[in-house]
Structures are given as structure tokens and as C-alpha cells.
Amino acid sequence: MEDTPKTMPRLDESLLSHVPPFSKLDKRQIREILDVASVRRLGEGVAVFEEGAPAERFFMLLDGYIRVMRITPAGEQVIALHIPSGQLFGIAKAIGRDTYPATSVTASEAIILSWPMRVWDEFAVRYDGFASETYKTVGQRIGEMNNRIVEMATQQVEQRVANALLRLINQTGRKVEGGIEIDFPITRQDLSEMTATTLHTVSRLLSAWEKQGLVSSKRKRITVTDPHRLVLLCRGVAAN
Amino acid sequence: MEDTPKTMPRLDESLLSHVPPFSKLDKRQIREILDVASVRRLGEGVAVFEEGAPAERFFMLLDGYIRVMRITPAGEQVIALHIPSGQLFGIAKAIGRDTYPATSVTASEAIILSWPMRVWDEFAVRYDGFASETYKTVGQRIGEMNNRIVEMATQQVEQRVANALLRLINQTGRKVEGGIEIDFPITRQDLSEMTATTLHTVSRLLSAWEKQGLVSSKRKRITVTDPHRLVLLCRGVAAN
DNA sequence: TCAGAAGTTTGCGCCATCGCAAATTCCGGT
DNA sequence: ACCGGAATTTGCGATGGCGCAAACTTCTGA
Numbered sequence A, B: 001m002e003d004t005p006k007t008m009p010r011l012d013e014s015l016l017s018h019v020p021p022f023s024k025l026d027k028r029q030i031r032e033i034l035d036v037a038s039v040r041r042l043g044e045g046v047a048v049f050e051e052g053a054p055a056e057r058f059f060m061l062l063d064g065y066i067r068v069m070r071i072t073p074a075g076e077q078v079i080a081l082h083i084p085s086g087q088l089f090g091i092a093k094a095i096g097r098d099t100y101p102a103t104s105v106t107a108s109e110a111i112i113l114s115w116p117m118r119v120w121d122e123f124a125v126r127y128d129g130f131a132s133e134t135y136k137t138v139g140q141r142i143g144e145m146n147n148r149i150v151e152m153a154t155q156q157v158e159q160r161v162a163n164a165l166l167r168l169i170n171q172t173g174r175k176v177e178g179g180i181e182i183d184f185p186i187t188r189q190d191l192s193e194m195t196a197t198t199l200h201t202v203s204r205l206l207s208a209w210e211k212q213g214l215v216s217s218k219r220k221r222i223t224v225t226d227p228h229r230l231v232l233l234c235r236g237v238a239a240n
Numbered sequence C: 001t002c003a004g005a006a007g008t009t010t011g012c013g014c015c016a017t018c019g020c021a022a023a024t025t026c027c028g029g030t
Numbered sequence D: 001a002c003c004g005g006a007a008t009t010t011g012c013g014a015t016g017g018c019g020c021a022a023a024c025t026t027c028t029g030a
Helices: A027-035 A119-126 A130-154 A157-172 A188-195 A199-211 A227-234 B027-035 B119-126 B130-154 B157-172 B188-195 B199-211 B227-234
Strands: A038-042 A047-049 A057-063 A066-071 A077-083 A103-106 A110-116 A173-176 A179-182 A215-218 A221-224 B038-042 B047-049 B057-063 B066-071 B077-083 B103-106 B110-116 B173-176 B179-182 B215-218 B221-224
Touching: A047 A057, A077 A130, A077 A157, A077 A188, A077 B130, A110 A119, A119 A130, A130 A157, A130 B077, A130 B130, A157 A173, A157 A179, A157 A188, A157 A199, A157 A221, A157 A227, A188 A199, A199 A215, B047 B057, B077 B130, B077 B157, B077 B188, B110 B119, B119 B130, B130 B157, B157 B173, B157 B179, B157 B188, B157 B199, B157 B221, B157 B227, B188 B199, B199 B215
Parallel strands: none
Antiparallel strands: A038 A110, A047 A103, A057 A110, A066 A077, A066 A103, A173 A179, A179 A221, A215 A221, B038 B110, B047 B103, B057 B110, B066 B077, B066 B103, B173 B179, B179 B221, B215 B221
């Protein structure tokens, strides 16, 4: 990702033609949609919107990764999920809210389209499939959150971290020689904020797994070399 | 609740006139809606629908409480939330799903209206405010789940249980002499499944709090006698 | 009225995980 | 090439909360 510096894309119809909420539309309609969109290219670690702010725009991630998180009164961060490219986000309107329920930050360099929230209803009535597809997205996110809750309630740290890694390589994995790499820079700290543990514990786990040949990692980079055995860990099967 | 045996209500317009998704409608419209509804009176602990089942109907809780939960492969239960009367539930359609994402069970005696899911779209186009209000409900649930995740990630057991109690008395509390009682039967086990801990730990906490005059409890009944001091506990302030 | 089931309380030992601290490695900037 | 900050690793001690077990209480139904 951040290895390949992004150039500003031309706002071409092909950009959106494979994105679910827009995929049923014809060229003219996509043109209309792009005409009211803004594009931004952001570096890593840049906030797109903050929890509680009035939801004035909604977004679509063209390239890169977005991290959605919340911050506690005590200042601890909890990472809720990562959004891969091709998804809408900040769609407060779809859940009847007028403020953003969480903060979102770029997890890598990213290219983002956005529209003023007021065109939402217009899109919903004018473009067939737009509303229903975005509700599906909401449904998926709810499902993920649900799983997250069950996971945190019933599994222990090792399994949670293994799960998080697998989810990351599923959603954002890139094949490299020797395994599948998480496609954006991620620290032990980040991983700990995704799994409700500490960076120390994550570090210990990764070290142990590296010794056993399950993963290999550098600074801010993690490659899963043996996804299959990692799956076993998730089920609570001890890795010998 | 279960102390006052419920009688089957007449399907009267006034039943729905104060329920958000229907509150903007006139009598004739509510009449139409009731005409296609079924009513059921259920005892405590009865399943309304099961996770994964095709979402053939959606529901509205007229009286009582519903517990929404998931069951892990290992058979552990995790209680996601409680629904108070006056809310729609099982609204898979609103999140673009065709199966229920969780199991729901009556937490008390309950009276439930339901409609076949196929009338959903009809309601959405025909009745002003129906769709937008249900999306708000979805938004609220997402907010609650989010909070739950943050809570489990950052707080320890004592705070989580205190939080759960406060949430319960806010949503379902009933004033009694000496405090606010949770309005449906709830066991230590239930509370532990809401807070990702064990019934033993919950029992110990309640005992300790009872000694300090924060709560009083009998079998399946919990009364919060000093909500204010319980709030302090949530913030991590040690009791006395 | 009694027996069994269901729910609750409490003690005790253990261990997964945290918290703190210190050392080490890596990387970007000048 | 070097310096300083960021990220990572690892050790060690403390402990919150679990798991198991046993006793007790409260309900329900026959």
C-alpha cells in the first residue's frame, strides 16, 4: 500500500461500476454521482471524521484502508473494525443518526470519495439498489460487531488475537512469497486495541507463533505463513 | 410483570399510536396494519425466533421483555441486549438480511405482534416515517453494541456488572419502595452472560454490594437501592 | 407436606494476563 | 553516518477472576 504511492485517480465511471451500491447503475447515472463527489488523497493516520461530529458527509473508500475506532473517557482506544477499499463508510444516515458514532482514521494511504449527506435521500430514491445495498453493508457490520462481542465474551486472548489476524488477512490480505501479508502497516499496539489486550501480550504471542512458523513479522508488518494452523488456534486447539 | 398475568389485549388503535414507527399514522392506517398482524401471548423463556432461521416475520413487543442472545459452538450463551416493550425486533429486513442474526427469547411473559416479512416493503413505502424510524432503532442498537464492545475491552468485571445493572434499570426499571427493581426475572447466570463473566463472580459482587446497601436481591429479582453510588462504581471509583 | 430441581452463596487454589521496567532493534530525518 | 524517537521484546512479580466443589436456600409440583 504505502509502498506504492497513490496518484490521484481520474474520476472515471469504471471506478464505481463494481461497487455494490452502484453496480446496478448505468454510465450516465454513475457520471451524475461522480459529478457531486469530492476526492481526497490522504496519508496514513489521518482522521476522516470524529465520533460525535455532525454527519455532514458520507464516504467511499477507493483505495487503502480505514480504521474505525472509539476512544474512552480515559483515553484508551478501541478499534472496532477495518474497512477495505470499495466500501461506503460514515453512512450515519443509513442508521438514522445525525452524528458519526465512531472515529475513522486512515490505516494506510487512502483515496476517498465523499458526498454531502443531503444527497443521500436523493441517491436512495433515484438509484435502484443503492439503499438496499447499503443496508446490507450495515447488516454485515452488525454481524461483525456481534461476533466480536461473542468472541470477547467467550474466548481468551490467544484465540482472539488469532481470530483478529485471520480476519485481517481475509479482508485485507495480500499474497506474498511465504504467506499472506496484512496489507497495511499495523503495530502490536493496534492489534492489542482490536483484541482487548496489551501490546506486551500481543508481542509475546507473535514471538511464540513466529518460533512455531505460524507467522513472520517485521516492524509494522505481519505475514501469516500458516493460516491453517492459526485457524486451529482459534478453536482453542493448543499449538504444540 | 409475571406477577400480573397478562390478558390478551384487544387489537385497538391506541396500542400502536405511541410507538415511534407508527406514531405518525392515522387511525385508518393503524387499523390496516393491525389487520395483517398476528398476536401471541408467550410465557417466560419461550423462543420467538432462532439465529440463522429464515426471517419470515418481524415482531413488535407490546408487553414484557425480550432477550436477544447468541450461542457459541461450545454451547455458551452470550446475551446481546434486552428489548423493552414498544419496540420492533427481528427486523432482519432493515439490515438487508434474510436470516435472523441472533436468537430471541422472552425474558418475561410477553405479548407480541408480528407480521409476515413480505409486508415490510409495503409498510416502508406506504407509511410515512416507518422506514426512517426503524433505521433509528437499528442505529440505537448499533450504538449499544459499540458501547458494549468498548466496555468489555476496557473495563473490569465489577464495572461491567455495575453498568449492566444500570442499563437494565434505565431500560426496564420499575420504582418500588426502597429502590428501582429490574422488571423481569433475572438470574446471576443471566447477568454473567451479559457481562462476560461467571455466575460466581456476579454472585460475589451482588453480595458485596448488598452489604454496602447498593442493591438488594432475592432469587431472580434485583433491586438497585442506590443508583448513584453504582454510577461511581462504573467509573472505576472503589466503593466507600 | 415432602422431594427434587433450580438458583445462590462461599471457600480455596490456580493461572492467564496485566503492569511495570529495562534492554534492544529499527527507521526516518538531518 | 549518526541521532533520536518509535516499535518491539522479554523478564518478573502481582492479581483479578476463573474453575471446582460443597453447602445452603428457595421454589415447584406431586
